[in-house]
Amino acid sequence: MRFLETDEHDDPILSVVNLVDLFLVVIAVLMIVIVSNPLNPFSDKSVVVIENPGQADMRMLVKDGEELREYESSGEIGEGEGIKAGVAYRLADGRMVYVPEAPAGGASGGAASADGAAQ
Structure with missing residues (x-):
């Protein structure tokens, strides 16, 4: 069936x-x-x-x-207190060199580059 x-x-x-x-x-x-x-x-x-x-x-x-x-973000530019610590320079090969500023009464120190070597 x-x-x-x-x-x-x-x-x-x-x-x-x-x-x-x-x-x-x-x-x-x-x-x-x-x-x-x-x-x-x-x-x-x-x-x-x-x-x-x-x-x-x-x-x-x-x-x-x-x-x-x-x-x-509030859209405002931030502002803080501090002093200039030094200057950073970019070399031709792309490395960065930081030159710290000497303290007010001290001798100038050496510069440290991005690869850690002192100049």
Whole structure:
């Protein structure tokens, strides 16, 4: 009898099983995205994320262990107190040379280059 035979293509349970498989794949992809995110809440690493560097709306997110801090640019130029410590020069070969300034009453010291040699 043809009416008593079951046709596998018309079984509604098979389509539900296919949907469950699809959702499992979507969940696996989302888990991979969460783990690969640098601001992953399950990571103990220290991370700094800079959004829009050099722009007026620049933001910095600093994650140190479980603590997450956010810094936003105010657009103002910073100002501080200090004195000139010396002069830096770039040589023709790309190395940097730093020449410290002598203290107010002392003798002048040698210059230290980027490769650590004294001149």
